[in-house]
Amino acid sequence: MCGITGLVLADSTNNAAPEILEALNMLQHRGQDSAGIVTCGQRGRFYQCKGNGMANEVLNQERLFELKGNMGLGHVRYPTAGTSNSSEAQPFYVNSPYGITLAHNGNLTNTAELGEFLDTDVHRHLNTDSDSEILLNMFATNLDKTGKRRINEEDVFNAISELYTQCVGGYACVSMIAGFGVIAFRDPNGIRPMCIGKRKTLSSIPSYDYMVSSESAALEALEFVDIEPVMPGEAIIISKNKIVRRRLDLKSEYTPCIFEYVYFARPDSIIDGIPVNDARMAMGENLAETVKQVLGENNDIDSVIPVPDTSRIIALQLSQALNLPYREGFNKNRYVGRTFIMPGQELRRKTVRRKLNAMRYEFENKNVLIVDDSIVRGTTSREIIQMARDAGAKKVYFASAAPPVKYQNVYGIDMPSRNELIAAYNTEDEVAEILGADKVIYQTIDNLEKACKQFTTKIKKFEMSVFDGVYVTGNVSKKYLENLEQERNDSTRSSPIGSPNISGIDNIFKK
Ligand SMILES: O=P(O)(O)OC[C@H]1O[C@H](OP(=O)(O)OP(=O)(O)O)[C@H](O)[C@@H]1O
Ligand SMILES: NC(=O)CC[C@H](N)C(=O)O
Numbered sequence: 161m162c163g164i165t166g167l168v169l170a171d172s173t174n175n176a177a178p179e180i181l182e183a184l185n186m187l188q189h190r191g192q193d194s195a196g197i198v199t200c201g202q203r204g205r206f207y208q209c210k211g212n213g214m215a216n217e218v219l220n221q222e223r224l225f226e227l228k229g230n231m232g233l234g235h236v237r238y239p240t241a242g243t244s245n246s247s248e249a250q251p252f253y254v255n256s257p258y259g260i261t262l263a264h265n266g267n268l269t270n271t272a273e274l275g276e277f278l279d280t281d282v283h284r285h286l287n288t289d290s291d292s293e294i295l296l297n298m299f300a301t302n303l304d305k306t307g308k309r310r311i312n313e314e315d316v317f318n319a320i321s322e323l324y325t326q327c328v329g330g331y332a333c334v335s336m337i338a339g340f341g342v343i344a345f346r347d348p349n350g351i352r353p354m355c356i357g358k359r360k361t362l363s364s365i366p367s368y369d370y371m372v373s374s375e376s377a378a379l380e381a382l383e384f385v386d387i388e389p390v391m392p393g394e395a396i397i398i399s400k401n402k403i404v405r406r407r408l409d410l411k412s413e414y415t416p417c418i419f420e421y422v423y424f425a426r427p428d429s430i431i432d433g434i435p436v437n438d439a440r441m442a443m444g445e446n447l448a449e450t451v452k453q454v455l456g457e458n459n460d461i462d463s464v465i466p467v468p469d470t471s472r473i474i475a476l477q478l479s480q481a482l483n484l485p486y487r488e489g490f491n492k493n494r495y496v497g498r499t500f501i502m503p504g505q506e507l508r509r510k511t512v513r514r515k516l517n518a519m520r521y522e523f524e525n526k527n528v529l530i531v532d533d534s535i536v537r538g539t540t541s542r543e544i545i546q547m548a549r550d551a552g553a554k555k556v557y558f559a560s561a562a563p564p565v566k567y568q569n570v571y572g573i574d575m576p577s578r579n580e581l582i583a584a585y586n587t588e589d590e591v592a593e594i595l596g597a598d599k600v601i602y603q604t605i606d607n608l609e610k611a612c613k614q615f616t617t618k619i620k621k622f623e624m625s626v627f628d629g630v631y632v633t634g635n636v637s638k639k640y641l642e643n644l645e646q647e648r649n650d651s652t653r654s655s656p657i658g659s660p661n662i663s664g665i666d667n668i669f670k671k
């Protein structure tokens with residue numbers, strides 16, 4: 161889950177880059193490894209700046225000023241393929257045909273076959289191990305087949321239709337063709353999120369700016385309205401104040417990733433018609449039922465304590481449902497980012513300690529129920545429980561708003577190794593023992609699904625392979641999962657061969 165955005169301003173004399181950066185700041189929680197913006201200015205020139213770091217580090221005011229043009233794309237990255245090297249920062253670019261850039265949120269599961277095809281059949285060079293570079297090259301190959309000097313909308317829709325039959329996995333993408341426009345498309349199952357909004361300009365002739373984004377909160381902040389999801393299998397072309405939308409795949413099931421509601425998305429976003437904040441409140445409410453079943457109505461809990469940030473909403477609702485006091489027992493250092501999306505276990509572990517600090521008075525001689533949105537590797541919960549004990553807690557119960565995370569994710573969440581997932585091979589009691597908790601209580605799959613589903617009639621099923629091992633694209637082989645386990649586990653990744661660092665923070669397309 162990276163963050164992506166694309167903007168087309170109606171006034172061709174305005175620059176899109178400053179607002180793209182603002183959107184990236186709103187999407188920063190989706191990726192902290194690298195950031196990038198590409199804009200398209202006069203005579204179809206691309207201007208690019210990307211590199212490792214947070215959006216504001218990579219794109220300072222000076223660099224932003226150099227990104228000319230009224231349309232552009234932005235990306236913040238959390239790697240799920242390749243390395244964290246700056247050469248894999250996005251958007252990616254190919255010069256032929258036409259000049260195309262692309263930014264991707266998600267992960268492809270058939271990169272081996274696609275890479276082979278690109279090399280053997282169409283002789284395209286791949287410079288990194290990024291699946292997003294493959295995706296861009298597939299799009300370029302499909303467009304190339306037109307043989308035309310200049311393409312039209314029909315050609316773009318055809319290229320994306322073909323891409324839907326070739327690329328398997330999760331992909332929400334924004335792309336830009338030099339001098340033509342911005343294109344947004346979402347995989348046939350709508351696994352990764354994307355939405356679109358418009359904003360009336362101040363000019364005397366009515367016209368609109370258009371923006372697409374992973375999350376609606378970014379569009380709202382920039383005063384876009386009529387925000388709605390890009391549908392699964394839908395492609396949208398935005399060019400010179402004109403927008404054309406088409407559903408190119410209608411046969412696949414609409415199955416967005418449920419983990420967006422659990423952890424990834426901002427609470428103020430509405431994803432696929434489901435308000436994330438409300439879904440989290442419902443998770444808290446439902447989890448309270450399981451807590452009652454496990455610990456009894458008359459339990460010995462003195463207070464409910466959240467693990468900042470994501471679980472606050474869940475814990476507050478749970479405490480109300482149980483009629484127990486909600487207490488902020490951990491102070492969070494606001495300058496430390498999200499730990500789950502950091503690369504490497506040792507870094508994640510240390511960061512939890514630096515990010516969260518237990519307040520003794522909330523724990524001393526108390527029985528506490530600590531609530532988190534999820535327990536994935538157990539990095540956070542193990543440290544947190546130890547901190548609670550060190551602060552004098554008598555009993556420490558731990559509740560998770562997500563069910564046990566047991567299986568690898570292949571669609572854009574970096575959970576490549578089952579061996580690293582604390583619940584993959586351990587029972588709930590064993591998990592409690594490893595974490596040092598008196599009891600661990602998990603949400604049921606059914607209750608999580610209900611918490612999210614109640615807000616929409618459009619979604620019948622979610623992508624929730626991390627809980628049930630069912631991969632909605634249907635063709636994730638055992639061999640693929642075994643390779644993933646071997647190639648991307650933490651110890652393999654701590655000594656990567658790496659990709660060539662030829663990009664860095666750069667401006668290679670500057671005029
Ligand atoms: O079991 P683990 O492997 O530790 O993963 C789960 C934890 O990681 C996330 O927190 P994170 O610090 O990334 O973000 P947050 O501040 O939004 O809660 C999530 O909210 C859990 O607290
Ligand atoms: N989390 C994501 O969406 C990652 C996108 C892409 N697979 C990459 O690794 O860059």
Ligand SMILES: [Mg+2]
Pocket residue numbers: 467468469470471532533540
């Ligand atoms: Mg957390």
